[in-house]
Amino acid sequence: MVIRIAAVGDVHLDEDVVGRFRPALEELPDCADVLLLAGDLTRHGTEAEARCVAQEFGGLGVPVITVLGNHDHQCDQVPQVVKVLEDAGITVLEGTGVVLECAGGRLGVAGVKGFGGGFAGRCASDFGEPEMKAFVRTTTDSADRLAQALHSLDCDLLVALTHYAPVPDTLAGEPLEIYPFLGAYQLGQAIDSAPTALALHGHAHAGSERGVTPGGVRVRNVAHPVIKQAYSVFHVGDHLDQGEVSRLSASGT
Amino acid sequence: MTQHRGTGIGPPDEYIEAEIHRLLAEDPAVAEQGITVVRRETGLVLYGEVESAHRREEIVRRVADRFPDVPVTSEIGVIRTEAPTQIEQLP
Ligand SMILES: [Fe+2]
Numbered sequence: 001m002v003i004r005i006a007a008v009g010d011v012h013l014d015e016d017v018v019g020r021f022r023p024a025l026e027e028l029p030d031c032a033d034v035l036l037l038a039g040d041l042t043r044h045g046t047e048a049e050a051r052c053v054a055q056e057f058g059g060l061g062v063p064v065i066t067v068l069g070n071h072d073h074q075c076d077q078v079p080q081v082v083k084v085l086e087d088a089g090i091t092v093l094e095g096t097g098v099v100l101e102c103a104g105g106r107l108g109v110a111g112v113k114g115f116g117g118g119f120a121g122r123c124a125s126d127f128g129e130p131e132m133k134a135f136v137r138t139t140t141d142s143a144d145r146l147a148q149a150l151h152s153l154d155c156d157l158l159v160a161l162t163h164y165a166p167v168p169d170t171l172a173g174e175p176l177e178i179y180p181f182l183g184a185y186q187l188g189q190a191i192d193s194a195p196t197a198l199a200l201h202g203h204a205h206a207g208s209e210r211g212v213t214p215g216g217v218r219v220r221n222v223a224h225p226v227i228k229q230a231y232s233v234f235h236v237g238d239h240l241d242q243g244e245v246s247r248l249s250a251s252g253t
Numbered sequence: 254m255t256q257h258r259g260t261g262i263g264p265p266d267e268y269i270e271a272e273i274h275r276l277l278a279e280d281p282a283v284a285e286q287g288i289t290v291v292r293r294e295t296g297l298v299l300y301g302e303v304e305s306a307h308r309r310e311e312i313v314r315r316v317a318d319r320f321p322d323v324p325v326t327s328e329i330g331v332i333r334t335e336a337p338t339q340i341e342q343l344p
């Protein structure tokens with residue numbers, strides 16, 4: 001059983017970017033079962049920018065599943081953004097999940113934007129001013145919804161999709177001082193509470209690609225500035241050689 | 254730009270750096286959080302990766318408009334959007 005997952009985050013689309021990803025995206029039906037988008041689809045979260053996303057990522061011939069990012073919230077037009085994306089056939093997850101029938105089995109994807117807060121021993125606490133408590137509760141609520149969504153799916157392969165990072169590993173390269181704004185350990189805890197096979201996130205533009213949760217779930221930061229290609233492709237299955245990275249095609253082009 | 258330091262006529266470089274950082278994040282025409290501002294002897298150097306050539310130029314223009322006396326150079330790149338040539342296998 002192999003399920004082929006393409007993923008990218010932080011494409012930050014606006015009119016000036018439309019068309020840049022499309023040639024690579026047209027190849028997706030040949031190399032992936034699904035495209036997962038890890039949030040920050042737009043620059044400011046306007047309806048007009050969402051239409052750019054719909055144009056670039058709509059009608060691809062593979063299912064497209066996304067979570068939103070902090071940039072997609074900037075203009076307080078989330079309902080309009082979600083509607084434009086869904087009208088283009090893109091599934092938007094927020095504390096929800098979806099199961100896809102792929103050739104290699106049933107792929108379950110649970111998604112949530114997530115939030116900051118930091119990582120074990122260096123994180124914000126639910127204590128003190130109301131603003132601080134509201135911050136931390138935003139994180140814990142989000143992690144709880146991710147855990148519920150993960151547990152709700154009946155599938156062969158379970159993937160967690162977030163915008164914020166669930167582990168500090170994939171932040172390497174970012175200034176340590178801003179880690180609490182880039183992710184939260186509670187997201188990792190939610191991922192570890194379920195039989196998750198892979199966790200994908202974005203948001204950390206200067207971070208690094210690979211990490212693992214304390215429970216052993218592989219984590220990949222697919223932010224576009226990190227992967228420096230239109231998307232990454234992961235073949236997830238149980239018969240493959242450990243950690244082998246192989247050629248996508250024999251053409252070498 | 255170093256002439257600002259201690260002359261009493263302009264803000265210290267560290268505040269300029271902070272202000273550029275916030276300008277780039279909060280200016281609706283830019284909205285970039287991933288640009289690094291590095292102080293060098295010759296002035297400020299901007300590093301980072303953006304999604305279009307238009308954005309790269311806009312960032313330099315905005316910073317130059319806001320700090321006309323500070324020499325600013327840019328090493329900002331436009332992120333490649335090619336299809337991948339390799340996959341990662343995860344057993
Ligand atoms: Fe982003």
Ligand SMILES: [Fe+2]
Nearest residue numbers: 040069070203
């Ligand atoms: Fe983000």
